[in-house]
Amino acid sequence: MSQLAIILARVGQAIPTLLGIVVVTFLLTRALPGDPAAYFAGASATPESIAEIRAKLGLDRSLPRQFATYLKDLAAGDLGQSISTGQPVAAELLKRLPASLELTLTALLLSVAIAIPLGVLAAVYQDSWIDQLCRFVVTAGVSLPTFFTGLLLVYVFYFLLGIAPAPLGRLDILHVPPPQITGFLILDGLLARQWAVAWSAARQLALPSITLALFTLAPLARMTRAAMLQALASEYLRTARAAGLSRGRVLMVYAFRNALLPVITTLGMVFSFSLGANVLVEKVFAWPGIGSFALEALVVSDYAAVQGFVLSMAVLFVLLNLTVDIVYTLVDPRVKIDG
Amino acid sequence: MADGSFAPVIAIAPAPRSALARGFAHFRYVMTSNPVTFIAFVLLTLMVLVALFGPSLVPHDPLASASGKALKPPSLEHWFGTDQLGRDVFSRVVVATRLDLAISISAVAISFVCGAALGAFAGFWGGWFDRLSGRLLDTIMAFPLFVLAMGIVAAAGNTIQNIVIATAVINLPFYARVARAEVSIRRNAAYVQAARLSGNTEGRILIMKILPNTLPPMMVQLSLNMGWAILNAAGLSFIGLGVRPPTAEWGIMVAEGANYIVSGEWWLALFPGAALMLAVFTFNLLGDGLRDLVDPLRRT
Numbered sequence: 211m212s213q214l215a216i217i218l219a220r221v222g223q224a225i226p227t228l229l230g231i232v233v234v235t236f237l238l239t240r241a242l243p244g245d246p247a248a249y250f251a252g253a254s255a256t257p258e259s260i261a262e263i264r265a266k267l268g269l270d271r272s273l274p275r276q277f278a279t280y281l282k283d284l285a286a287g288d289l290g291q292s293i294s295t296g297q298p299v300a301a302e303l304l305k306r307l308p309a310s311l312e313l314t315l316t317a318l319l320l321s322v323a324i325a326i327p328l329g330v331l332a333a334v335y336q337d338s339w340i341d342q343l344c345r346f347v348v349t350a351g352v353s354l355p356t357f358f359t360g361l362l363l364v365y366v367f368y369f370l371l372g373i374a375p376a377p378l379g380r381l382d383i384l385h386v387p388p389p390q391i392t393g394f395l396i397l398d399g400l401l402a403r404q405w406a407v408a409w410s411a412a413r414q415l416a417l418p419s420i421t422l423a424l425f426t427l428a429p430l431a432r433m434t435r436a437a438m439l440q441a442l443a444s445e446y447l448r449t450a451r452a453a454g455l456s457r458g459r460v461l462m463v464y465a466f467r468n469a470l471l472p473v474i475t476t477l478g479m480v481f482s483f484s485l486g487a488n489v490l491v492e493k494v495f496a497w498p499g500i501g502s503f504a505l506e507a508l509v510v511s512d513y514a515a516v517q518g519f520v521l522s523m524a525v526l527f528v529l530l531n532l533t534v535d536i537v538y539t540l541v542d543p544r545v546k547i548d549g
Numbered sequence: 550m551a552d553g554s555f556a557p558v559i560a561i562a563p564a565p566r567s568a569l570a571r572g573f574a575h576f577r578y579v580m581t582s583n584p585v586t587f588i589a590f591v592l593l594t595l596m597v598l599v600a601l602f603g604p605s606l607v608p609h610d611p612l613a614s615a616s617g618k619a620l621k622p623p624s625l626e627h628w629f630g631t632d633q634l635g636r637d638v639f640s641r642v643v644v645a646t647r648l649d650l651a652i653s654i655s656a657v658a659i660s661f662v663c664g665a666a667l668g669a670f671a672g673f674w675g676g677w678f679d680r681l682s683g684r685l686l687d688t689i690m691a692f693p694l695f696v697l698a699m700g701i702v703a704a705a706g707n708t709i710q711n712i713v714i715a716t717a718v719i720n721l722p723f724y725a726r727v728a729r730a731e732v733s734i735r736r737n738a739a740y741v742q743a744a745r746l747s748g749n750t751e752g753r754i755l756i757m758k759i760l761p762n763t764l765p766p767m768m769v770q771l772s773l774n775m776g777w778a779i780l781n782a783a784g785l786s787f788i789g790l791g792v793r794p795p796t797a798e799w800g801i802m803v804a805e806g807a808n809y810i811v812s813g814e815w816w817l818a819l820f821p822g823a824a825l826m827l828a829v830f831t832f833n834l835l836g837d838g839l840r841d842l843v844d845p846l847r848r849t
Contacts, residue, residue: 230688238704353830355780357787358803358822361810369813376811486695490784494807505788508703520700524692 217536224532231524236280239517240273289521290514294507299518303500307522308393309380310499313491314484316415317422321480325427326473329434330466333442344431351428356487360421360494367417375413377495382410418495425487426480433476437469444468471538478534485523586838592831600647609637611644611797620814630816632802633809634795638816641797642824648798649828652709652791653778656716661771663717664724665760671725672732673755679729686722694719698781702790712791716782720774727770731763773836776829783825799825 271279283290289299332344360377367374380395381387387395388402396415399408441447442465450464489501496502500519507515580587604611609627615635623630629638671679689697701715732755735741744754783800785791792798794805799821806818 227691238700361818365810482693485693516703523696
């Protein structure tokens, strides 16, 4: 198969998964305890007005018909109305998505930048102090509850040392947000040449992204170390050494590039974790992302908002896994995806 | 003649040991092979003891508030300080052990049993059931798992029981996959063929011959998974799902303490958070130790 055909086949595989996600999110929210119609109608509602609203929302029809309507709305990009804000859910989510993405991507970059060198060094200098450090980081990282790490960092860097800003959102209240271009405040600040704003945004982002990075560090470092050890013990590496290649070339080209493949697959899983952990970190740092939005919605049983949140997170995750797989196909010429 | 030839053999062979003694010897071997596993086991025993007897041993009533003693730092009287209502943090942390362990153990037990059954059927009979269950598990795994758990709790109702169910659902695929893989490689093993030839029914073969052999890898998965289950359950209660105040539970205690971190009252969040961390750490160490024992190749 040509590479293009492989990629197309992989994209095709994502379709049933997406369908499954849509079915599950639909079924989930139909079981919500609160009656949305009663909620809309307010406290002074009569049974008639509730029934009327129920009919208007389409809640009186059979499940399959409701599902068909849901699919139709979804195809038009309509996720319903948020009860708490009165705005379309899709617009609310889109408005908050940059904040969450900024946080998640910064954290992921940070953790890749630390985990991969750490894992490689731990494997190359096996049983040295750096290997012990790696082991410690890995064991501590999987045991630390994200929300707890976040609070510890706030205590140390905000309360004790006073070098971090208060954990209250994306930007100090003294600053006005820069004109929106990318939605990432740091980039927007830099693009608008408002250096103080960019700096403030970066300071606000530091602790939450470190918290999230600490959480994702462990699986990445562990996988890098294991994959690198496996590559180092391989026969092609022995051949490369025997052929008299330089140590740097053997390590970086022959071992590292091969070890990178399982690490790329782990990235997908790590992303799943960080999307979940995002919600916790956003709560700790009052970060105005989609996680915070979902939490507010949960409290008032705003079913369309919760449904939209779960759905968009899952779709985001599927798309990311798809990207990871496609990158994998491009990086590794041996890959053959089985049907 | 019989006496002459058999007597020495009997003298050399060790005295036949009871199953209990054999079990104990194996346990001792497991514990002494790796000191870390031993430490983890000691910690686990301690935690179980605290969960069982903690509530009757704590120095203060975990729910008794005293407005005069609110937000006092740790002292001899209150080892972990007092919270915003003057409740003793130490007593609350100790009492919470039972609830936290109960939530995660029951969640993991449900996913273990359901996952093992689902995976075993899929692996043993294959066919449409295998494809269907595989599709279902893939769909679960397609969600960011914590987000799915949030969705389930939101949909099914905000109770502790639903926290357990949500945690069980998101852990189910891991057990089902291990069980399926372990059963399908044994489906036509020689001893299974022998059992089949000697007239055992298929169901009996699966339950009596194959399942017991898949237990070791399943147990490893179990203890590796426990820590994660505790973290998930605590995360859910941290965001305000499931456990409600004034119940003592680590996640919700950290959430309540979070409001006081910025003003420097660190003990409210630190101690329950540390307890949570210790519990997760214990199960992770135990899982790693057991994994190394069952499958030394996967040691990293």
